[in-house]
Amino acid sequence: MMSIPGDLPAWVAIxxxxxVLFGSGLTLIGTLGLLRLDNFYARVxxxxxxxxxxxxxxxxxxxxxxxxxxxxxxxxxxxxxxxVTITTPVGxxxxxxAALRRDWTAGDPSVPLPPDLPKPKAKPxxx
Amino acid sequence: xxAGTILVWSVTVAEIALxxxxxxxxxxxxRGPRAQDRVLALDAFYIAGMSLILTFGIETGETVYFxxxxxxxxxxxxxxxxxAKFLMRGEPIE
Amino acid sequence: MTRVLPYPFLSLFLLxxxxxxxxxxxxxxxxxxxxxxxxxxxxxxxxxxxxxxVRRPLAxxxxxxxxxxxxxxxxxxxxxxxxxxxxxxxxxxxxxQLDLRNEYALAILSCMLTSTPGTVWxxxxxxxxxxxxxxxxxxxxxxxxxxxxxxxxxxLMEIFE
Numbered sequence: 001m002m003s004i005p006g007d008l009p010a011w012v013a014i015x016x017x018x019x020v021l022f023g024s025g026l027t028l029i030g031t032l033g034l035l036r037l038d039n040f041y042a043r044v045x046x047x048x049x050x051x052x053x054x055x056x057x058x059x060x061x062x063x064x065x066x067x068x069x070x071x072x073x074x075x076x077x078x079x080x081x082x083x084v085t086i087t088t089p090v091g092x093x094x095x096x097x098a099a100l101r102r103d104w105t106a107g108d109p110s111v112p113l114p115p116d117l118p119k120p121k122a123k124p125x126x127x
Numbered sequence: 128x129x130a131g132t133i134l135v136w137s138v139t140v141a142e143i144a145l146x147x148x149x150x151x152x153x154x155x156x157x158r159g160p161r162a163q164d165r166v167l168a169l170d171a172f173y174i175a176g177m178s179l180i181l182t183f184g185i186e187t188g189e190t191v192y193f194x195x196x197x198x199x200x201x202x203x204x205x206x207x208x209x210x211a212k213f214l215m216r217g218e219p220i221e
Numbered sequence: 222m223t224r225v226l227p228y229p230f231l232s233l234f235l236l237x238x239x240x241x242x243x244x245x246x247x248x249x250x251x252x253x254x255x256x257x258x259x260x261x262x263x264x265x266x267x268x269x270x271x272x273x274x275v276r277r278p279l280a281x282x283x284x285x286x287x288x289x290x291x292x293x294x295x296x297x298x299x300x301x302x303x304x305x306x307x308x309x310x311x312x313x314x315x316x317x318q319l320d321l322r323n324e325y326a327l328a329i330l331s332c333m334l335t336s337t338p339g340t341v342w343x344x345x346x347x348x349x350x351x352x353x354x355x356x357x358x359x360x361x362x363x364x365x366x367x368x369x370x371x372x373x374x375x376x377l378m379e380i381f382e
Contacts, residue, residue, distance in 0.1 A: 005188075010130035017137035020182060024141035024148070026296060027175050031151040033303035034171055040163055041341075042312040043155075045357040046303055047171035048338040050148070050178070053296045058141075058178045062193075065185050076193065076241045080177075080200050087204035089335035089342075091170060094211035096343055096355065099163040101215055 005069055012068040016061045023057030026050060040099055044092060051088040056081065138186050145179040166210045173203035225259065227266035232258030273325040273381070280380045287372065288333050299338040302358060313359040314343070317352045317366050321374050326381040330373055340365070 004013070026049045033046025059077040066074035149172055156168035177199045184192030226232055232255075239254035240246055275281065302308060321327060331342040334354065344353040356365055 004131040004134060008131065008134075013130035013134040016185065017134050020141040020185065021137050021144075024144040024178060024182065026300065027178055028144045028148040028151075029300045029303050031148040031155075031171050031175060033299070034155050034168060035151050036303060037312075038309070039312070040161065040167070041314075041355050042357060043164065043167060044341050044355070045299055045312075045339055047152075047167065047174065048336060049296055049299055050171060051174045052292050052336055052338065055174060055178055055181075058181045062181050062185055066190065069188060074190075074244070076244050077181075079238060079241050080181075080193075080197055082238075083197070083200045083204070084174075084177075085336060086332070087200070088170075088174070089332040091204055091207035091211065092335050093331060093342055094208055095163060095166055095170070095214075096341055098211045098215035099161075100343060102161075102163065 008068055012064060016065045019057045019061035019064070023054045023061065026057070027054035030054060041096070044096055048088070048092070051084060055084055138182055141182050142179060142186070145175050145182065148175040149179065162214055166207060166214065169210070170203070170207050173199055173206075177203070226262060228262040228270075228272070231265060232262045234258075235261045271324070273323075275380060276382070277380055280376060284329075284373075284376050284380065287376070288337070291372075292337050295337050295339045299357060311359055312355065312357045315354045315356050315359060315362055315365055317354060317369050319345075319350050319352050319369075319374060321378055321382075322347075322350070323377075323381040326377040330369075330377060333373065334369070 030046045030049035030051075033049070034043055037043045037046065059081050063074060063077045152168045152172040152175060156165050156172065159165055177196045180192050180196045180199065184190065184196070235258040236251070236254040239257055240250060243250050319327075321330065327345060331345070334340045334342045339357045341355045342352070343355050345351070346353075352369075354365070354369075359365070
């Protein structure tokens with residue numbers, strides 16, 4: 001069970017609660033969208049809820065809580081924020097272009113043609 | 128109900144929500160249907176896991192959890208990038 | 222100066238990261254962090270990365286504020302789409318003609334668009350200047366084209382070109 005220091009101001013506790021609930025709620029909605037939407041390219045979008053505002057709110061909550069508890073500024077969570085904001089878009093872009101290439105070489109007519117590829121082959125691709 | 132009780136309950140609720148989020152991502156990872164869906168689900172899975180570890184940090188008041196979250200944020204990206212490269216060309220390193 | 226510190230901002234950034242990671246500003250850590258900053262930027266200089274020229278640094282802050290508000294707004298929009306029962310997302314691909322050519326500006330635009338929920342950067346054809354995007358809520362194409370052209374591209378061109 002969680003032990004809360006007695007001198008924690010009430011407004012900090014409320015702020016941390018709101019931020020934690022909001023961030024985890026957004027992450028949950030993001031993965032719900034991952035389950036609900038019907039094609040891969042649409043499914044790319046919802047997880048970014050978790051990786052932008054979701055993680056952001058949890059990091060802010062952690063910063064606020066530890067700053068209040070240790071009564072000194074604790075800001076090293078900024079590092080995670082920097083890494084996540086730089087790395088998630090790059091990973092997603094790589095993944096989307098890989099998926100496009102796979103769909104395209106499989107001869108899926110619903111995706112647009114990347115300009116730097118040869119003509120599609122008719123044979124279907126293995127999983 | 129004091130503010131401290133609200134904090135305890137909301138952290139617990141947040142942890143449950145994040146565990147459900149990880150379970151949903153894991154379900155998509157198992158179901159697929161294609162390889163890119165699984166990689167995308169892995170990406171969402173580790174982001175939710177990182178948030179869960181950060182809320183564990185708030186719950187226990189330990190700063191050790193921060194380092195674990197930092198390592199997850201770095202290794203998760205490397206995993207996604209390597210898997211995406213693998214899907215693109217059939218080999219992770221060219 | 223340029224031989225010892227080829228990328229001064231990168232060195233400063235590495236120093237700041239080191240201090241944040243150790244949570245201290247003691248002289249020892251400042252010396253170690255500076256050492257890492259110098260060695261790191263020397264290592265990067267062997268890759269011969271072209272340096273960026275930022276014309277208007279203040280506009281970068283304006284861009285950051287715009288991106289932050291857009292991320293919050295589209296978080297809510299995408300959450301609504303996911304939570305509305307029975308709603309089919311009318312997602313689709315979209316081509317935008319860009320005038321932007323600076324590599325750093327394009328890199329920033331790609332990260333901005335991808336980290337905003339609802340839009341993903343797919344491909345950029347640098348010969349034709351055509352950007353291929355995937356949009357989750359593609360009701361009116363013109364709205365998205367206007368958003369990218371007027372809200373992001375103009376500001377990025379002000380900053381970098």
